[in-house]
Amino acid sequence: LFIVVVAVNSTLLTINAGDYIFYTDWAWTSFTVFSISQTLMLVVGATYYLTFTGVPGTATYYALIMTEYTWVAKGAWFALGYPYDFIVTPVWLPSAMLLDLAYWATKRNKHSLILFGGVLVGMSLPLFNMVNLITVADPLETAFKYPRPTLPPYMTPIEPQVGKFYNSPVALGAGAGAVLSVTMAALGVKLNT
Secondary structure, three states: OHHHHHHHHHHHHOHHHHOHHHHHHHHHHHHHHHHHHHHHHHHHHHHHHHHHHOOOOHHHHHHHHHHHHHHHHHHHHHHOOOOHHHOOOOOOHHHHHHHHHHHHHOOOOHHHHHHHHHHHHHHHHHHHHHHHHHOOOOHHHHHHHOOOOOOOHHHOOOOOOOOOOOOOHHHHHHHHHHHHHHHHHHHHHHOOO
């Protein structure tokens, strides 16, 4: 129950991370920032519970709760009349599985979990999220097909400006995430001492 409560609360902090449509002008900038924030949120909670229970698989369980809860919360957009494939839910599960694998493969070594697990989550999450984005309907096209005049102005989709702020949001998110995740993984482990 304790794990469920914390996973639900951590999901609330990342609930906007899939709504790239509302940040059209800064979509790739948002993607980079959100990827880093999701990586850190996942890794600190997952490492905490992994070392708390000592059972490989706990991180995946943690990510599963976050995913399910996010789908429920994203149902609000579905209620507004958007099609369900418009609702982009961030992908945590594969990265959490890598974290579990690092913990299991190193025979529950906490230092290896921090270093290897942190780097694996940081580098993989932006990649999995970009693959996730490719599989859904184009957000801009969907937004103009389903205009919602009742939405406040800051949520109204606008045409993107020419050019991207970053050349590669995946590479930038993965690079920054890999470095920062190690620190957050260490924090997650430290919370148990």
